[in-house]
Amino acid sequence: MRTEETQRELVHASGLKKRYRMGEVDVYALNGVDLTLYDGELVVVLGASGSGKTTMVNLIGGMDRPSEGLLRFAGRRLHGAGEDELTKYRRTEVGFVFQFFNLMPNLTAWENVQLAAEVAPDPLDVDQLLEQVGLGDRGNHFPSQLSGGEQQRVAIARALAKNPRLLLCDEPTGALDLTTGRQVLKLLRELRDQYGKTVVIITHNENISLMADRVVYLKDGYVEWVKQNEKPLPPEQVGW
C-alpha cells in the first residue's frame, strides 16, 4: 500500500477548469479540480456521465488545454504549454487506452504497437510487449481479426510501448464482457506492478474501484471525494 506521504508527486492539479462555449453560454466541463497523482499508484476515477472524467484525463494527458488553473507533471508546467510542448509530453510521458481500443485498422497488432514505439525516445521492445500482453503469436493479425479483449490488449501494449510514466485508461473495460474485462484489469495491474507506471482508470463501474490504491470521485466537474483503499482487491475478485 502506498501513502501520500511516502510517494513522489507525479501530477498536480489545482483549481483546474475547462470551459466550453455552447452558443452564447459558457459551460464548465471541469469546475475547479484539485488533485494529486503519485508515482507508481493505481487510481480509479469514478463519476457519472458528464461529471468531467474524460475532460480531466484529457487535460492530464496533454490532449487538451485547461481554461484556468494549474497543472504540473513531475514539476513541469502543463498549463499554458504550447502545442509542441504538449506533443513532446504525450510522446514521452503518457500512454492512452480508450474504451473502443482505437487501433489503426490498416495496421497489424505489431505495427500498431510499433507506431507508438517509433516516435518515443526510449521505447520498449515491441515483441516482448506483445508477449507480455499474451499476444506473442498474434502480432501479424489485423484488428478486425482479433477479439475485443485482444484488441484492448494491443491498445495497452501500444500505450506502454513509449515507456511512459503515466498510463491513462478511459473506460478500458467499457466495451468488454466480464471475463475479458477482468483479464484487461489484471493486465493493467500487472503492468503497474512490473513497470512501476502510474495507472489512472476512468470508469463508471464502482466495483472496479476496489482494485485501486486510491479512488477519486468526480461530480459536476470537481472532485467530490478521494478515498485511499487500505486493501486493494486483486482484479480477479472485482465484481461487475
Place this chain on the structure above:
Amino acid sequence: MLARKVRQRNVLRHKGRQRTGLQGNVLRRKVLRDIGQNKGSYAACLVLIVMGLTVFIAFSVANDNFMMAQQLLYADGRFAEGFAEVSGMPESDLYRLRRIEGIARVSGRLVEDVRVLSDDRRRDDGGTLYLRLISKDLEDTERLNDSSPVWGEPMRSGERHLWVNTAFADAHGLDAEDTISVVAGGRAHEMQVMAAMLNPEFVYIMRDDGDLFPDPYRFGVATVPLTTMWELFPDQRGVVNDIVFTLEPGTEYRRVEEELELELEDYGLIRIYSRDDHRSHLLLEEESEVLTSFATFFPALMLGVAGFILYIVLKRLVQQQRGQIGILKSCGYTRGEITRHYLAYSAVLAVTGGIVGSLCGMFAANTVSRLLFEYFALPEVYVGFSLRYFLAGMGLCAGVLGLAGYQGVKHALRLSPAEAMLPPPPSPAGKTIFDRVPWFTRMLTTQGLMGIRNISRAPGRSAFLLVGIAISLTLVSANYSMTAVNMPTFLFYQYTEVETYDARISLRAPQARQAVLREVEALPFVTRAEPLAQVPVTLVYRVQEEDLKLLGLSEDSRLYNILDARGNRITPAREGLIISERLARNLRVRHGDTVALESPYLRENTEEVQVPIVAVIPQYIGMNAYMEVGALERLLGQPAFLSSVLVRGEGGGEEVTSRLSEHYRDSDVVTAVDSRQRMVANLEEMWELFSVILHLFVLIGAVFSFAVIYIAAFVTLSERSRELASMRVLGMTPKEVFSVIAFEQWFLSFFGILLGLLPARYLVEGFATAYTTDMYTMPAHMPAEAIAVGIVATLISIWVAQRFALRRVRSLSLVEVLRERE
C-alpha cells in the same frame, strides 16, 4: 526509490534501432494499405496524372526536338530573312541590292516549276508530277537558303545534276545516280539525281496556297547548278527571278523592303515578303505553337481534375480517420508528422504518376517527334532523356497534388487531440434551399427528398459533380462539333462545293484567254472549260495591307463556285471584289468599303486602283478575292488572259486528268494538270488519321464523365454507408436505397449539362482559333446534333458509373457497417 527499483526489475529491453532506420515504416505501410483499399479512386487519379504528364512531356520534348532541328537547319542553310519574286533580273545587277543599307547578304536564284515524266503507273492517276527547280550558284560559298545533303554526291557545274528533297526521293525510291526526266523549255531532259537534301526554305513542302498537306509523290523540290538551269531555260540565261536576303543585325525589315521595292520595280516585282510570311516557316512556327498549346491545355485539365479528385478523396479520408488522427496525436505525433503522413498519399501518387508519366512521356516524345519529322523535312533530332522536363513534370505533379492534398487534409489537422478523439458533430440538418419550395418537395419520394437535401448539405461535392458533368458535356460536344462538322467542312468544302472541276490545267505564264479556251474546248472528251485568272495583288485599307491572289472567274462559272454563308452561289462581280471573311477581318473592311489594289499586273504608270468590296464570303482554305474575269482585265488594263483552265469532261476526274496530261505531255506552256478527285482522295486519307484522334477526344470526354460520377458516388457511399445500411435494414432494396444517390446525381446532371453548353461553344471557338491561320480558316459551328451527342454520351457515362456504384450498395455488409463506431 521504489520506481527506480521497479524499473530495474523491468524485464523488457529498450530498442534503440526503432528510432533510426525503421522510423516512419509503419505509417508508410498504412499509406500503402489505405491506398490499396481505395484503389479505384487513386487509380483514376493516377491515370489522369499519367495521361497529363505523358502529354506534357511528349509534346514539350517533341517541340524542343522540333525547334532544335529547325535552328540547326536554318543555321546550316543560312536561311534568308527576306524573299522577293521578280519577272527577271540580270544576275549581274544583284550588286545593286547588296548596296542597300541594312542588307547583309543577297542571293539570286532562278526558280522554275517543271513536270516530271514518270513511267510509274502504280500510283499514277494521270495527274502531273512536278519539281520546283531552284538554281544553286556553286561558286558562291556563302549562298543563302543552301541545301544540306542527307546522302549522295556533290553537284558539278554545267552537268545535268540535281539534288532532290528527301521526301520526293523516298516517295519515288530514288538513289544516287538515278535519272529522272523533266520537261523544261519545251523539251524533255534527263537529269541525274546526285543527292537527297534538306533545305530551310522547304521544311513543309506544298506547291501552292491551295494545298493542305504535302504530297511528296506529286511535288518535290530540287536544286540544280545555276549554269545548268540557264541551259535548261535558254530564254532565262543570265537571269534570276527569285531573290533572297539577310539583314544586318538591328535592321528593320520594313525599311529595307521599301528600298528593295523601288529597286526591283524595274525587274517586274511580283512579291516581296519577310521570313515571318514565308509559308514553310510560318507553318513551322504554327506547328510549334500547336505543340505548346497541346502541352499546356490537356495536361492542365488532366492534372487539375486529378488534383480535385485527390482533394475530395483525402478530405474524405481524414474525415473518416478522425479517430486515427486523434490516436496519432495521443501517441505524441506532431502536427507536422501527421501532415506529412497524409501528404504521403499525394506523394505516392505524385512520385508514381510522375515517374510513370515522365517515362511514358519520354517514350511518346520520340513517337511524336518521328511523326513530325515525317511531315516536316528537318534533320532528325531526338533528345533521349530530358532531365529538365523530367524534373518539371515531377515538380508540376508534386505542386498540384501537394496543394490538393494539403487543402484536403488541413482542416482535420487543426483539431485538438481531444476533439479528434470524439466523433464529428452531426452536420447541420436544418431546412435546405429546396425546402423553401414546398410544391417541389411534395412531388418527391422520401429517397428523392433525401437526395435533394444532400445536395445543399454537401456543397463541395455537389459543385464537383456539377462542374465535372459540365466539363464532360463541354468536351464531348465541342470535340464532336470539330469531328463531325467543322473539320470535314474545313477539309472538304473547298474541293467538293467550291471547286467542282474534273481537272485543272495550270499554265506557266498568263496566256490569251480565248485562244486557250478554244483549244481546250476543242478536245473531244472535254465538255466544259472555264478560265481562271490568278493575279498577285496587295490590298490596302488604311494601314492594313494583305498580299493575296485575286481570282478572275467567268460570270457563268460552274466549275469554281463562289458561295455565301448559306451555300448559295454568288455571281462573280463586275463592279468590285468579293473577298473572304478572313481577309475582311485582316483588312478590317466591310461590304461597301473601298480598298486600294496594287499589282505587278497593273498597266504601266498605274500604281494602284480603288476597288469596292461588294461581298464577303466564307473561305476555309486560302485567303482570296474574286472578280469577274473580264472586269478584272479592264481593272488591270490588260488584254483577255487566263492562268489556269478548269475542265470538266467525259469519263470522270481521273480519266480527264490522265487524257489532258497525256495531251500536254510535251507542252512548254502547261506546267501542271491536277485532278480534284485526287486531292479529295488525299484529304480523305488524311482525315481518317485525324478523325481517330478526334474521336479519341470524344471518348476522353465520356470517360471523364464516368470518372467524376463514379468518384462522387463512391464518396457519397462511404460517407453515408451507415444511413444507407439503415435503409436496407428497414427492408428497402439496394435499388431503392441507391435511388437516393441516383436522384441527387440526375438532378445535378441536369444543371451540369446546362452549365456545360456555353463553355462548349467557347471551346469550339477556341479550337477554331487555334487551327486558323492566314491560309486556313477553321469554321466554328456547334450544331444541335453535337449538343445531343454530348448529352447522350454524358447520360450514358452517368448510367454506367451508377451501375458500378449500385454494385457497391449491393455488397454493403449491413452488420459491418452498423457495427462501426460513428
